[in-house]
Amino acid sequence: MTGPTGGQEVLARAVREHAGRLAASLVSLLGDFSAAEDLVQDAVETALRRWPVEGVPDRPDAWLFTVAKRRGLDVLRRESNYRAKLARLTWPDPAPRDDRLRLVFTCCHPALSRAAQIALTLRVVCGLSAAQIAAAFVVPESTVAQRITRAKRKIAEAGIPYRIPAEEELPQRLNEVLAVIYLLFNEGYLSSTAERAHALDLVEEAEWLAALLVNLMPKEPEAAGLLALIRLHRARGAARFDGRGRLVLLADQDRSSWDRDAIAEATALLTRTARAHRQPGPYQVQAAIVACHAEAGTFADTDWAQILVLYDMLLHLAPSPVARLHRAVALRHVTGPEAALTELAGLGHALERYPLYHATRAELLRDLGRADEARRADEQALRLTANPAQQALLEQRLGWD
Amino acid sequence: MKYVLMFIETEQYAKQLQDLDEPDRQAAYEAVTRWFAEHEGKITHHTHLAPVHTATTVRLDQGEPVVTDGPFVEGKEVVSGFAEIEVADLDEALRLARSWPACPIVEIRPVS
Numbered sequence: 001m002t003g004p005t006g007g008q009e010v011l012a013r014a015v016r017e018h019a020g021r022l023a024a025s026l027v028s029l030l031g032d033f034s035a036a037e038d039l040v041q042d043a044v045e046t047a048l049r050r051w052p053v054e055g056v057p058d059r060p061d062a063w064l065f066t067v068a069k070r071r072g073l074d075v076l077r078r079e080s081n082y083r084a085k086l087a088r089l090t091w092p093d094p095a096p097r098d099d100r101l102r103l104v105f106t107c108c109h110p111a112l113s114r115a116a117q118i119a120l121t122l123r124v125v126c127g128l129s130a131a132q133i134a135a136a137f138v139v140p141e142s143t144v145a146q147r148i149t150r151a152k153r154k155i156a157e158a159g160i161p162y163r164i165p166a167e168e169e170l171p172q173r174l175n176e177v178l179a180v181i182y183l184l185f186n187e188g189y190l191s192s193t194a195e196r197a198h199a200l201d202l203v204e205e206a207e208w209l210a211a212l213l214v215n216l217m218p219k220e221p222e223a224a225g226l227l228a229l230i231r232l233h234r235a236r237g238a239a240r241f242d243g244r245g246r247l248v249l250l251a252d253q254d255r256s257s258w259d260r261d262a263i264a265e266a267t268a269l270l271t272r273t274a275r276a277h278r279q280p281g282p283y284q285v286q287a288a289i290v291a292c293h294a295e296a297g298t299f300a301d302t303d304w305a306q307i308l309v310l311y312d313m314l315l316h317l318a319p320s321p322v323a324r325l326h327r328a329v330a331l332r333h334v335t336g337p338e339a340a341l342t343e344l345a346g347l348g349h350a351l352e353r354y355p356l357y358h359a360t361r362a363e364l365l366r367d368l369g370r371a372d373e374a375r376r377a378d379e380q381a382l383r384l385t386a387n388p389a390q391q392a393l394l395e396q397r398l399g400w401d
Numbered sequence: 402m403k404y405v406l407m408f409i410e411t412e413q414y415a416k417q418l419q420d421l422d423e424p425d426r427q428a429a430y431e432a433v434t435r436w437f438a439e440h441e442g443k444i445t446h447h448t449h450l451a452p453v454h455t456a457t458t459v460r461l462d463q464g465e466p467v468v469t470d471g472p473f474v475e476g477k478e479v480v481s482g483f484a485e486i487e488v489a490d491l492d493e494a495l496r497l498a499r500s501w502p503a504c505p506i507v508e509i510r511p512v513s
């Protein structure tokens with residue numbers, strides 16, 4: 001038994017670890033996605049009320065399951081066939097693996113909008129409340145609730161099946177799942193600032209989901225690549241902000257605060273995957289780039305030539321203006337600012353609204369002694385970013401703070 | 402589950418079809434005929450609509466019924482036909498729609 005605060009921590013962990021499993025086992029039995037999910041939410045709310053008072057049960061997962069099942073019996077009392085089914089249900093220990101995987105694939109079905117895929121995955125697989133999801137994406141709670149309701153209605157009424165896709169569909173469908181996890185990670189990574197350190201950490205949720213996927217689909221190299229990518233970023237997370245919550249650039253980061261164990265683990269996973277499959281994909285290559293940075297003892301030791309090669313590979317696999325922008329940064333360190341600036345010239349149209357494009361231009365222009373142009377580019381970047389940490393960094397550069 | 406696949410034509414597609422020489426156009430029609438034959442077991446009903454210039458629309462929400470020439474939405478994309486299918490779920494309907502050999506857009510709607 002633990003005190004009230006401990007109770008909340010245990011609950012958060014139990015929800016993250018078991019909500020998806022709980023929902024999955026209820027869905028597979030009831031065949032009703034929405035009802036199963038309501039039962040899980042209900043159990044979580046009951047735990048929120050009771051654990052702080054009564055203490056945390058010895059087996060939180062079994063406790064949640066019992067409450068969900070009992071509540072289901074209450075709700076479905078009038079429907080006798082459901083009742084008979086529910087009464088036979090026992091908490092599988094361990095759960096059949098594919099249940100959660102089916103749940104992830106249903107939540108990320110391409111017939112749902114990306115926003116709905118994300119909201120549904122966080123709610124059903126990670127067990128977050130609509131309020132938590134709304135806080136993470138800075139949208140009204142009612143918007144999230146509506147998205148979830150509409151998605152669940154579409155699953156039921158449009159006949160979206162609850163199952164792992166057929167073998168030939170898998171690569172395409174896995175891409176949807178990976179894209180949702182990647183977006184969660186990106187959202188968490190870009191908006192995580194010291195002020196919001198106590199808010200929901202989407203990077204952690206994304207890492208958890210990626211690890212789940214690797215565990216369930218060990219033969220998918222891109223799933224491993226995505227997990228390595230997220231883990232490597234998370235390992236360097238502590239050094240990204242200073243004591244006042246301001247963004248610290250890679251060159252100035254205190255590398256002693258990087259999580260060396262996590263870096264070693266992620267790079268080992270990446271190497272193992274590359275050797276076993278020899279099937280590089282965008283996530284593996286991005287992870288390899290981050291690994292180059294993570295393995296450099298100091299900023300000066302960074303192997304920019306290797307990074308440039310990896311960016312060329314990435315552009316071949318998944319061409320995008322943002323990847324070209326990052327390649328230009330590597331080019332600056334290999335060939336010089338002039339060449340990098342020439343590269344950027346071709347991207348102005350595609351990335352006109354992208355703050356990092358202007359901030360990068362500013363740095364290159366400053367390298368070349370073109371201070372006035374650099375200042376105007378920084379001002380342009382500042383106008384385009386809504387992220388407080390990025391704003392603070394740019395204001396500092398412009399001498400405004 | 403029952404679904405309706407709505408086949409949607411675009412101006413560009415109509416023009417491309419127009420520009421084909423006779424054997425190629427014939428081949429395009431045959432591909433459609435073959436598609437219907439291959440999925441015969443799942444298609445409960447299907448029909449091709451006459452071109453959009455034959456459409457007449459009646460509006461009943463403006464007091465007296467108003468009759469106008471043309472479809473209810475003027476657009477570059479028009480429904481050119483539909484098929485009612487009976488399949489297990491949306492994934493099977495999607496597989497069918499992906500293999501459709503003609504016009505470039507297919508809307509899938511469950512029939513309740």
